[in-house]
Amino acid sequence: xxIYADTVGCGPGGDLEDAEANLQVHLKLDGNAGPxxxxxxxxxxxxxxxxxxxxxxGKDGNALxxxxxxxxxxxxxxxxxxxDDATDWSANFxxxxxxxxxEQGLFSLTNGSDYxxxxxxxxxxxxxxxxxxxxNSAANVTFAISDVDDGAWHMVTITYNTTTRLLSIYFDNVLxxxxxxxxxxxxxxxxxDLYIGLEQDNALRDGMTGWLDEFKYWDYLLTxxxxxxxxxxxx
Numbered sequence: 001x002x003i004y005a006d007t008v009g010c011g012p013g014g015d016l017e018d019a020e021a022n023l024q025v026h027l028k029l030d031g032n033a034g035p036x037x038x039x040x041x042x043x044x045x046x047x048x049x050x051x052x053x054x055x056x057x058g059k060d061g062n063a064l065x066x067x068x069x070x071x072x073x074x075x076x077x078x079x080x081x082x083x084d085d086a087t088d089w090s091a092n093f094x095x096x097x098x099x100x101x102x103e104q105g106l107f108s109l110t111n112g113s114d115y116x117x118x119x120x121x122x123x124x125x126x127x128x129x130x131x132x133x134x135x136n137s138a139a140n141v142t143f144a145i146s147d148v149d150d151g152a153w154h155m156v157t158i159t160y161n162t163t164t165r166l167l168s169i170y171f172d173n174v175l176x177x178x179x180x181x182x183x184x185x186x187x188x189x190x191x192x193d194l195y196i197g198l199e200q201d202n203a204l205r206d207g208m209t210g211w212l213d214e215f216k217y218w219d220y221l222l223t224x225x226x227x228x229x230x231x232x233x234x235x
Contacts, residue, residue, distance in 0.1 A: 016230070019220045022218045022220035024218060025046075026038060026214075026216045027214070029058065030058070030062040032055050033054060034046075034048035046076050048064065049075050050066070052064045058094075065212075066197045069206065069207040069208070070205075073195055074196040075196075087162060088221035089219055089220070091215075091218075092156070092217075092222070092227075092230055093107075095210060096152065100210070103199075104120040104209070105118075105198045105205060105206040106199070109193075109195075110192060111193070116160075122149070123149025127143075130181065141177075146172065159227075166179070166180050170227050172231065173228050194217070
């Protein structure tokens with residue numbers, strides 16, 4: 001069975017304490033079977049899809065390993081899970097690639113027609129794709145990152161500001177890409193599915209092979225300082 005996670009352990013007055021009340025999901029991924037449960041005990045339980053390996057050595061405690069691209073990933077059903085233009089959101093997790101063939105899907109948030117996705121085309125290049133209504137981003141937007149295909153653990157953080165519509169992506173506490181989204185919304189609707197280790201837009205695309213650990217999701221906009229605290233917490 002899954003293991004309920006502890007809340008973020010930051011010191012007194014730490015910036016992350018400001019975000020703590022809005023932490024919706026924290027998966028330590030220390031369990032030995034699925035489904036995996038989040039720390040809020042609110043019924044939004046993740047399912048481990050496919051042949052994920054449990055009790056792998058993780059960044060902090062145990063982790064899960066995805067073996068088969070596109071078949072092994074974590075999934076959170078959209079029931080009650082809001083991610084719309086009225087709600088800031090942030091997501092954070094650690095991953096380690098196993099050196100398999102690219103591309104590697106990392107993260108997706110979708111309501112079935114609108115979506116945001118993040119994937120890697122190589123160890124040094126990421127791609128984002130987003131859609132709202134009938135409008136796509138102009139193309140798959142690429143950006144450079146420091147090499148993450150090196151057999152080490154790496155942290156990815158995604159934040160979205162609904163007021164400025166600024167989408168920001170950090171790798172290992174370094175801002176790798178940001179864009180002000182001119183189309184109306186990243187996610188147009190209140191019921192969204194979330195995938196970790198998979199790029200899922202309107203059709204199944206690329207999955208990830210490697211390890212996943214310490215996933216967190218907030219209905220809150222993390223600051224650059226908070227991202228730094230998260231990196232220090234588990235580095």
